[in-house]
Amino acid sequence: MSFTLAIVGRPNVGKSTLFNRLVGKRLALVDDQPGVTRDLREGAARLADLRFTVIDTAGLEEVTDDSLQGRMRRLTxxxxxxxxxxxxxxxxxxxxTPSDLVFxxxxxxxxxxxxxxxxxxxxxxxxxGVIEAYSLGLGEPIRLSAEHGEGLNDLYSALMPLADSYAERATEDAPETDVELPEDDDEITDTVPQPTEAKPLQVAVVGRPNAGKSTLINQILGEDRLLTGPEAGITRDAISLRTDWNGVPMRIFDTAGMRKKAKVQEKLEKLSVSDGLRAVKFAEVVVVLLDAEIPxxxxxxxxxxxxxxxxxxxxxxxNKWDIEEDRQAKLKALKEAFERLLPQLRGAPLITVSAKTGRGLDRLHDAIMxxxxxxxxxxxxxxLNRWLSGMMEAHPPPAPQGxxxxxxxMTQAKTRPPGFVVMCSHPDKVPDSYNRYLVNGLRIDFDMPGTPIRLWMRGQNDANPYKGRKKAGPSKLRKHTEGRRKD
Structure with a gap:
């Protein structure tokens, strides 16, 4: 990116609408009520031949205390x-307005x-209003309509002279995009794709409101990049942040707290939750953050x-493990509850952390990797086929209706997550209990704890190719034989 452009102004002047227009996607939440945006959101913008980073900010307000609006102003x-x-x-x-003059x-x-x-x-x-804007003393105002895309040519003309001074820096900081992939199939089998600057590891942090998701990500980044506080539901947008955590390039998504569906009534909260669900779909690893007090x-x-x-x-x-007193008993109870309540994630790592103090972050990093x-x-x-033979000897498949x-x-059809196909007779009659038996065996014997495993039963086409064809009579066979002899 050649330069960074921050869009600032009072609440509800259309900053997020212009941000979405420049990045070409509906990344930022937009609503008629003021103060929707709270965190800083970055995006790769494109305006004609200009490429730059654009930052959507919270609305500036005349507040300087430690209230939520004051913290939003400091972030902006x-x-x-x-x-x-x-x-x-x-x-x-x-x-x-008077606020515009102050800002x-x-x-x-x-x-x-x-x-x-x-x-x-x-x-x-x-x-x-356009004529009145001259009184701010910031030069000639650009007449824009972010919603309808008007005035972008004038914005381009204003940015172009400034962009030239940052072009040289962009060339030096450009990431490497050429990634060599192994051609040998055996090599692909044994290697895990390593995250790079061009393709970082995608991690989403999800959980209920006030679980400490933004605080945890700030601790990972080593800076107060996200808005935090005691109020529940501060985060609204799913914000993605690039970082290098212990030498691993990552893109971490901070998501809005997800409450029960019945409690989500406001349109804005529905948008926030759907934005968080979209982040889960794009992620590779999902960190489910629990509150130690009510896990x-x-x-x-x-x-x-x-x-x-x-x-x-x-x-x-x-999270919030630093305020726990009887940690050994609590950890034992957590593991028992985890095994009982989430059997589909049996073996997934359970890590105790403190987002406030940073304790346990190294263990969390190792668990993610x-x-x-x-x-x-x-x-x-x-x-797989040697393993399948052993599993059938230990517990043969059932014989429904004789x-x-x-x-x-058996073969592996895919990874991310691991997916396996078993070719069998009567695939529709294989009970779910036998599928679970095979999936649990795969977890244990091939050391795949916690990850989702997909197993598909497929039938083979064993039909006789001559079935249904009329049998040739003696006269036809004699003619066919005589014809062969003449040839």
Whole structure:
């Protein structure tokens, strides 16, 4: 990326709408009510031939205390310090407000380059607000309509002269995108794809509200990058952050807390939850974060089951371990509850952490890498068929309605998660209990604890190719034989 552009302004002036327009996707949540955006969200923007990083920020408010709005303002001011260029947006239909004057003065002091934009400027109703924007002393305002895509040419013209000064830095910092893949099939079998800067490991942190997800990610990053606090439900967007954790390139998704579906009534919370579910689908490893005081609530079980059904590698982390007194007894009770309530994730790592102090983060990192390795594991067909023979000798398949089920051979069809196909007779009559028997055996014998395993029974086409054809009579056979002799 050649430069960084931060979009700043009062709440509800259209910052997230413009952010979505520049990145070409609906990444940021957009709603009519002000104050929807709370965290900083970064995206790869494209405007004609310009490529840059755009930052969506929370609305600036005239609050400087430790309230939620005060913490949001400090996070936005930090984005201003980080960015190369600030795009200051006002609402052209409302005009310049006293808050706009205050924030314009702040930007003049803190930002290197400031571009003024008057959004919602479509139609004559915005003419007065656009003219009034000159009073801010930030130069000629760009007349924009983020919702309809108007004025982007003027924005390009304003950015182009500034972009040239950052072009050289972009060339030096460009990541390597050429990744050599092994051509030999045997080599692919034995190796796990390693995360790179171009393709980092995707990790989603999910859980109920106020479990400490944002605090945990801040501790991993080593900086207060995400908005945190005692209030439940602070995070709304699913924010992705790039980091290098113990030498492993990762993209970590912070998601909104997921409450019971019956309690989710507001449209905005529904959007937040659906954004978090989308992050789970894109992730490779899902960290289900529990609260040590009330672990394994019904909603925790639903979230973990969702990750398993989506086929993601799962790590269960228990947060707020620093305030636990009788840790040994608590840990024993947690493991027993885990085995009983989540049998589909049997063997998945259960890690105790403290997002506040950072204790247990090394164990969490090791558990994530272990889960990722198992999720990518491949077993050779020869090993699987030897194993299948032993499993059938120990416990033969049942014979429903007197028809013996024959398991002929087995192979691995896919990884991420591991998926296996068993060719057999009467696949529709194989009971679920025998499928579970085979899946549990795969977990134990091939060291695949915790990861989702898919097993499919497939029937072979054993039909006689001549079945149904009319049998040739003696006269036809004699003619056929005589014809062969003449030839």
């Amino acid at each position: 001011e930090r984005a201003v310090d980080m960015a190369d260029i600030c795009l200051f947006m006002i609402d052209a239909r409302v005009g310049v 314009a003065d702040i930007l003049r002091k803190r930002a290197g380059h400031v571009i003024l934009a008057a959004n919602k400027a479509e139609g004559k109703a915005a003419d007065a 394994f609530e019904q909603q925790d079980l639903r979230i973990a089951d969702l990750a398993e059904r989506e086929g993601r590698a799962v790590v269960v982390a228990v 272990r889960a990722y390795e198992v999720w990518n594991r491949r077993v050779t067909t020869a090993q 028809k013996r089920i024959k398991l002929r051979y």
